[in-house]
Amino acid sequence: MQTALVQESALSFRAVSKRFGSRMAVDRLDLEVGRGEVFGFLGPNGAGKTTTMRMALGLIKPTSGCVEVLGRDVQLEGRRVLPHVGPLVETPALYPHLSGRTNLRIFGAELGRVSAARIESLLELTALDERQDDRVSSYSLGMRQRLGLAVALLHDPELLILDEPANGLDPAGIREIRALLRQLRDQGKTVFLSSHVLGEVGRVCDRVAILRQGALVYSGRVDALLSEAGYFEVKVAEVDSALAWIREQAWGRSARLDKDGTIVSPSPSGRGRELNSTLSAAGFIPDAIGPRQRDLEAVFLELTEGRP
Ligand SMILES: Nc1ncnc2c1ncn2[C@@H]1O[C@H](COP(=O)(O)OP(=O)(O)OP(=O)(O)O)[C@@H](O)[C@H]1O
Ligand SMILES: [Mg+2]
Structure with missing residues (x-):
C-alpha cells in the first residue's frame, strides 16, 4: 500500500524545514504532487519558494525532513533520480553570442545522446523554430525563458521543477508560457511551478499550494479556493x-x-x-x-x- 502511494507521487515534501541562521526559510512543509499534475507553488517574495525548489533539486540540504523525487529521497539517491528532472531555477545560463539551436546542441552534448530530431521538436514546442539561427543576445526575455525551458526539456524529463518561468514577462509572454505548460501537461509531464501571481497559475494548475513566510497556508484545488x-x-x-x-x-x-x-x-x-x-x-x-x-x-x- 505504502509503495503504491509513493509511486503515484512525483514529488513529496515530508516535514521539510530549511533554516538560514535564525531565519526559518521553509517551516515543516508537507506537500504531495501527483504524477501528471501541473501544480502551482505560490507565495509572495521571500516566502521560501526558491529555497524549496533548490531542496527538491538537491542543490541545498534541508535542515530537517526529507524530499522525495519520483519516489526516492533526493539527498540519498539524487544521482539516480535527478536525470529524470528538468530544472529551471532563476534565469537560465545561456550562451548569448550563440544561436538558440547551438545552445541546445551544446547543452544536449553535455547530457549525451540528444538527437537532432529532439532539438528540432523542442524548438517547435517552444515556438523558437523561426528564430533558431539568431543569436540568443537578440532574443526577447520571453524567448530566452522559452529557450531555458527547452534546455530543461532536452533529456525528456518526467518531472519539471520551474521557478517563476513567467517572471518578468508581459501578458503575451505569460500566455506563451501558459500554452507551453498545457502542452507539457498533455504529454503527461508532471510540472511543479512557482509564481508570486496566483492569476498566472490559476489557469493552468488544478491544485496549488500557498506559502507564507515559509509555512503552508493553503494546499488544494484552485476552484475550492475561489x-x-x-x-x-x-x-x-x-x-x-x-x-x-x-x-x-x-x-x-x-x-x-x-x-x-x-x-x-x-x-x-x-x-x-x-x-x-x-x-x-x-x-x-x-x-x-x-x-x-x-x-x-x-x-x-x-x-x-x-x-x-
Ligand atoms: N542562501 C541564503 N542565505 C540566507 N538566507 C537565505 C538564503 N536563501 C534564501 N534566504 C532567505 O530565505 C527566505 C526565503 O527565500 P526564497 O528565495 O526561498 O523566497 P522566494 O519565495 O523564492 O522569494 P521570491 O519571490 O522573491 O523569489 C528569505 O527570507 C531569504 O532571505
Ligand atoms: Mg524565488
Whole structure:
C-alpha cells in the first residue's frame, strides 16, 4: 500500500524545514504532487519558494525532513533520480553570442545522446523554430525563458521543477508560457511551478499550494479556493430594495453588497434556481445569477498578508 502511494507521487515534501541562521526559510512543509499534475507553488517574495525548489533539486540540504523525487529521497539517491528532472531555477545560463539551436546542441552534448530530431521538436514546442539561427543576445526575455525551458526539456524529463518561468514577462509572454505548460501537461509531464501571481497559475494548475513566510497556508484545488460555497452573485436593477428584501427573509440575513454593486446572497434552498424564482416572485427579476466566485488576487492577499 505504502509503495503504491509513493509511486503515484512525483514529488513529496515530508516535514521539510530549511533554516538560514535564525531565519526559518521553509517551516515543516508537507506537500504531495501527483504524477501528471501541473501544480502551482505560490507565495509572495521571500516566502521560501526558491529555497524549496533548490531542496527538491538537491542543490541545498534541508535542515530537517526529507524530499522525495519520483519516489526516492533526493539527498540519498539524487544521482539516480535527478536525470529524470528538468530544472529551471532563476534565469537560465545561456550562451548569448550563440544561436538558440547551438545552445541546445551544446547543452544536449553535455547530457549525451540528444538527437537532432529532439532539438528540432523542442524548438517547435517552444515556438523558437523561426528564430533558431539568431543569436540568443537578440532574443526577447520571453524567448530566452522559452529557450531555458527547452534546455530543461532536452533529456525528456518526467518531472519539471520551474521557478517563476513567467517572471518578468508581459501578458503575451505569460500566455506563451501558459500554452507551453498545457502542452507539457498533455504529454503527461508532471510540472511543479512557482509564481508570486496566483492569476498566472490559476489557469493552468488544478491544485496549488500557498506559502507564507515559509509555512503552508493553503494546499488544494484552485476552484475550492475561489468558490464561496452556498453564495450566489445576483445582478438586478433595483439593488437597494432587492437587498433589503432578501435580508428580511430568514434564509437571506447574511446577504451583502459587493464593491461593484452585485448582491452576494444565499439561496432559500442552496440552489441558484430557487433564488431566481423567489426573487422574481417578489418582483425583483434578476438580470443574472451565478455562483459566487472570489477574486483570485484578493484571496491570495488575504492568505499571505495576514499577521504571522
Ligand atoms: N542562501 C541564503 N542565505 C540566507 N538566507 C537565505 C538564503 N536563501 C534564501 N534566504 C532567505 O530565505 C527566505 C526565503 O527565500 P526564497 O528565495 O526561498 O523566497 P522566494 O519565495 O523564492 O522569494 P521570491 O519571490 O522573491 O523569489 C528569505 O527570507 C531569504 O532571505
Ligand atoms: Mg524565488
